[in-house]
Amino acid sequence: xxxxxxxRATAKDGITEVxxxxxxxxxxxxxxxxxxxxxxxxxxxxxxAHHNGKIVLEGRFGTAVSKxxxxxxxxxxxxxxxxxxxxxxxxxxxxxxxxxxIS
Amino acid sequence: xxxxxxxxxRNALKTGGWLGLLAVAGLIRPGAASADWLKAAFAAKTIxxxxxxxxxxxxxxxxxxxxxxxxxxxxxxxxxxxxxxxLSRTEQISILVDKNPTMLVASFDIPEGTxxxxxxxIKMAQxxxxxxxxxxxxKFYRASKEVKVMKGGC
Numbered sequence: 001x002x003x004x005x006x007x008r009a010t011a012k013d014g015i016t017e018v019x020x021x022x023x024x025x026x027x028x029x030x031x032x033x034x035x036x037x038x039x040x041x042x043x044x045x046x047x048x049a050h051h052n053g054k055i056v057l058e059g060r061f062g063t064a065v066s067k068x069x070x071x072x073x074x075x076x077x078x079x080x081x082x083x084x085x086x087x088x089x090x091x092x093x094x095x096x097x098x099x100x101x102i103s
Numbered sequence: 104x105x106x107x108x109x110x111x112x113r114n115a116l117k118t119g120g121w122l123g124l125l126a127v128a129g130l131i132r133p134g135a136a137s138a139d140w141l142k143a144a145f146a147a148k149t150i151x152x153x154x155x156x157x158x159x160x161x162x163x164x165x166x167x168x169x170x171x172x173x174x175x176x177x178x179x180x181x182x183x184x185x186x187x188x189x190l191s192r193t194e195q196i197s198i199l200v201d202k203n204p205t206m207l208v209a210s211f212d213i214p215e216g217t218x219x220x221x222x223x224x225i226k227m228a229q230x231x232x233x234x235x236x237x238x239x240x241x242k243f244y245r246a247s248k249e250v251k252v253m254k255g256g257c
Contacts, residue, residue: 015218028226030204058212062145064203064226066181072222073211 005098009084016078016102018049018056020071020086028063043091044069050085051078078102144207150234153199153206159243162236165190168246170235179227180256186221186235186246193219195238202231228255 003023010017022044029041041063049057056075078084080102087097140156147153154160171185186196196219197210208225219237227233227250234247 055214056217059209060141061209062205062207064200064208066224066226070224074220075217077216
């Protein structure tokens with residue numbers, strides 16, 4: 001079971017800045033465990049961020065995004081209380097969506 | 104010699120031209136056609152392959168793109184990168200590393216209303232050049248920066 005994405009969104013001077021920390025191992029498929037077996041690739045492939053249901057960022061990841069992906073972006077508009085949602089999908093079909101209000 | 108040039112031109116027309124035409128005709132959204140070319144781009148093992156897959160044949164250097172990284176990264180598993188593009192209507196930002204096992208790290212579509220600004224953390228296998236590739240109005244621009252990596256983390 002995946003852990004929630006930590007999201008913080010703050011609006012200031014007409015710009016909303018969104019900071020996100022996704023919880024994911026981001027295994028590249030080339031590492032080996034203690035018994036020398038390859039650890040299968042397991043990583044987020046797609047992310048989508050929405051502001052009140054409207055898409056504000058869409059991203060695609062390879063395996064070289066660091067473990068527990070961190071992302072900051074900015075969009076014009078946004079007011080206190082508006083909803084920011086972040087959803088991701090990984091290469092094993094797991095997905096997750098989290099939402100916060102802009103502060 | 105002549106054959107080589109023709110071949111190059113042909114490839115250019117095939118990749119850039121074809122995708123460009125489809126995009127202009129409005130037949131594909133940047134996101135909708137992504138599956139195939141992104142798969143190829145993420146699998147690319149050389150910068151040339153990656154750029155080719157993305158339809159970015161020879162991106163122009165642009166001083167309007169700021170790329171911020173540490174000069175020296177102690178740990179290649181977590182290297183902070185910020186890309187700030189002041190090119191108006193930046194539609195896509197991609198981050199590549201020229202000496203990683205695969206070149207393309209991440210690619211972002213920037214809808215109207217979202218700034219050409221992104222911060223993330225990436226893995227680097229060794230000392231290498233981080234490239235920010237920015238797409239504006241179907242054209243690609245780039246900025247790059249070398250990062251010395253003490254301990255590889257790919």
